[in-house]
Structure formats: structure tokens, C-alpha cells
Amino acid sequence: xxxxxxxxxxxxxxxxxxxxxxxxxxxxxxxxxxxxxxxxxxxxxxxxxxxxxxxxxxxxxxxxxxxxxxxxxxxxxxxxxxxxxxxxxxxxxxxxxxxxxxxxxxxxxxxxxxxxxxxxxxxxxxxxxxxxxxxxxxxxxxxxxxxxxxxx
Numbered sequence: 001x002x003x004x005x006x007x008x009x010x011x012x013x014x015x016x017x018x019x020x021x022x023x024x025x026x027x028x029x030x031x032x033x034x035x036x037x038x039x040x041x042x043x044x045x046x047x048x049x050x051x052x053x054x055x056x057x058x059x060x061x062x063x064x065x066x067x068x069x070x071x072x073x074x075x076x077x078x079x080x081x082x083x084x085x086x087x088x089x090x091x092x093x094x095x096x097x098x099x100x101x102x103x104x105x106x107x108x109x110x111x112x113x114x115x116x117x118x119x120x121x122x123x124x125x126x127x128x129x130x131x132x133x134x135x136x137x138x139x140x141x142x143x144x145x146x147x148x149x150x151x152x
Contacts, residue, residue: 008055011063016041025071032072032079040067094142099150100134106147114145121145 019038044064047053053063098116106112106129113120116122122144129135129149139146 008060009045012041012045025062036068036071040064095140099136105131
């Protein structure tokens with residue numbers, strides 16, 4: 001440990017790489033602060049290696065703090081803009097358009113189940129339908145098929 005503390009530049013680079021690895025593997029770059037500190041640590045380590053900064057731990061920590069704040073300020077607006085983009089459109093499904101024949105009559109006020117692909121789906125419809133009616137899925141929700149009769 002004493003050897004690592006004597007070479008501040010290498011220690012800062014190793015700490016920066018470790019922080020970036022933790023950020024990437026554990027958090028998937030969702031915590032920007034770890035990435036900013038990691039990049040700042042690597043930058044300070046390189047500055048010390050090229051003798052642009054004094055080789056002392058207090059200087060390294062101080063410059064790392066300032067560089068972290070600068071990196072965080074630079075990436076904050078683009079990341080905030082990226083996170084603000086919300087897609088409100090309904091997700092599409094490959095199950096929409098699936099047609100099948102009703103085994104039992106379907107009424108709007110009663111729950112009916114249709115087994116498809118090993119899953120029991122609750123059927124919903126706005127109108128009453130007789131058994132053996134050919135229907136198609138027009139909307140899919142969690143565990144629910146909204147169906148309508150196929151025009152013949």
C-alpha cells in the first residue's frame with residue numbers, strides 16, 4: 001500500500017479506471033457522478049505523469065474535485081435533455097392481428113380466458129359475441145387481449 005501512495009499518478013489512474021469499471025458494470029452509466037470522478041481521476045493522473053501538476057495527494061484531490069465539477073457541468077445539460085425525451089406512444093406488439101375462433105360466447109361484462117402460447121389471456125370486447133365467432137386482437141395489454149370480430 002505504501003508503494004501505491006508514493007506514486008500518486010498511477011494511483012489516480014487506477015482509481016479512475018476502477019470507478020469507471022464499477023460505473024459501467026454495476027450501474028450501466030446511470031450514475032453520472034462516478035463516471036465524472038473516474039474521468040477526472042484519470043485526467044489528474046495523466047497530468048501528474050506529464051508533470052503538469054505537482055506530485056502530491058492534496059493537489060491531486062483538489063484538482064480532481066474541480067475537474068469532476070467541470071465534467072459534471074458539461075455533461076449535465078445533454079444528459080438531462082436525453083432523459084427528458086419520453087415516448088408516449090403505445091408500444092406495438094406482434095400479437096396484434098392474431099386471429100382465432102372463440103370457444104365460448106364472449107360478453108362485455110364477463111371475463112373470458114383464451115389460452116395462447118401457454119398463457120391464459122383475458123379477453124375484452126365492446127360487444128357480445130357468439131361462440132365460434134372469428135375475432136382478431138386489436139390491442140394487447142399485460143395479460144389481456146382486446147378483440148373485435150373479423151368482418152366476413
